[in-house]
Amino acid sequence: MNKVLPLLFLFFISQTNSQTVNTQFGTIQGSLNGTVYQFLGIPFAKPPINDLRWKAPQNPVNWTGILTTNAFSPVCPQKNFDTGGSSSTIEGNEDCLYLNIWTPNLTNTTKPVMVFIHGGGNQQGSTSEVNGGTQMFFGKNLADRGNAVIVTIQYRLGPLGFLVHPGLETENVNNVSGNYAVMDQILALRWIQNNIANFGGDVNKIMIFGESAGGINVGNLLTSPLAANLFQRACIESAAPVINNYSTGRNLGIDYVNTYTTTGTDTDKIAYMRSLTSDQLVANETAPLSGGAVGLNWLPVVDNVVFNSVPSAQFQSGNFNKVPLIIGSNSEEMSISAPETVTPLMVTLLKNSIVPTALLPQANSLYPSGADNTTAKQSYIGILTDSQFTASTRRTAQCVSSNQTEPVWRYFFTHKHTVSILQPLGSYHGMELFYVFNNWENATLGSGPLFHNEDEQVQDAMLSYWVNFANTGNPNGTGLATWPQYNAATDCYVEIKATPDGTQCGLRTAKTDLWDAAINYTPCTSSLSVVENNDTMFTVFPNPLNDIVNIIPKGTTDSIEISVFDLTGKKLFTSTELQLDFSNYSSGIYTLKINQGNTTSTAKIIKK
Structure with missing residues (x-):
């Protein structure tokens, strides 16, 4: 038998099922998966x-020849x-x-x-992550049907992605450190800007989306000046942006390194850490x-390079990357991670530990400890879900x-898996991703006869909403x-289920109000309008201020009480004086609430 013909046939098949694309660093070769071109591990x-451990990421070295990209990276x-x-498992x-x-196409x-930016608490997870027996973030179905x-990206995690330490400064x-994971994400977005047209993508229609810590990262990127113009839409799933103050991250980093070595200078300690x-x-x-x-063990920090302020202050200032935004959460976020058995006493103890005494009657009414x-478990899950996700969303x-002025769109995911064994879990944390990526049909408990019409309806709706939003900024x-x-x-939103409902407004309002009150949260005022909202009684001067601000009444000074809040809504202090000293507070934006009798006025002040 002539052995050349089979070899030629195999070569022909391999070539017709592969595709080469030029990138700025070299040529890559992917494969054809059905009708979708697939490039894994670029x-x-x-x-x-x-020596590049704990350094800003650098562009890859140009390669010659053709780089095969047919497998996920480690x-x-x-x-x-x-x-x-x-x-x-380590x-x-x-x-x-x-x-x-x-x-689906390389030319148009x-x-x-x-x-997509994956989650995992900024310390675990990957683009090849397997959940429910399937690669949850595999993009073939979403690309094909949408x-x-x-694009899915990886970034450094845990101490390798977020360590802040004087030995690195x-x-x-x-003279700062940390934020390596964020810089990884930004470099990936720059790569996408420079190369995605060769894969059929429009550089003016780039949407970033992520869930859990991935959603945190998306929200944080909205506030980074280094990410400006790298994307035109954003979607935050089951998360809210969070960034540590630099001193907080630095102290955590010092404590972390000291668990490994306390010998020598800070530089010596980092040299030792690089040897591990x-x-x-x-x-x-x-x-x-x-x-x-939810424990956020590793977070980015305000370093005045990647981030200039915490997210709430950055949003309040109006100085952030303004793009159309989808944001939402699930109805039973913490059902999987809650204790398997919850007693009424556990619910009572949980409420007592996180709810101020004055608000306990309200909490007991909204979240009964159960008979x-x-x-009891339903209330326990509700407390954990609403306090950590519904309210922050x-x-x-x-x-x-x-x-x-760019539009914001809120969703609430309430679909339950149609398999009876999973229905008690409700709409748990991360569940919506199976449907966004259209991969529930490939999951162990979602494939074949277990995949019902309701599942398909949710898959179809989420894919359409998300792709429409990526395309136009409107879902x-x-x-x-x-x-x-x-x-x-x-507070209107769409409820995502087999038959979506966009007629609802006021999502778990009383419960969300409870959690706002529990942390003395004051909603943001608008930077699009006048700074002061006190057209009746007061003038605030100077504004911006250095250390001292004066409250100048337009009438009587009787019975005045002034409360000062930071932009997370936390009350800092209350005063009856008309001159307030901010010398012990960092620069940023603060909210004053001025009460006099039955009149309440608010004002925004900026400390230089």
């Missing part, structure tokens, strides 16, 4: 190893905990800064680009979710929508229930 940065180093946080490789692309450069370019021209393996660096990590409580373990939606389209634009005064 390097967007030089491996951050050896996950970034992590201690990967199971859902309950009871067991874990895994990963520092050479992990890669992205993946799925595209008009397709929206959807860039006629969109799908001396290596940086700005990545496995050693993540070995002592704790679970990001424990007992239903049995079943009803409303705060972010209100603050962003009040400070930009609405033909055949879809109308999704109302968000307004802080009405």
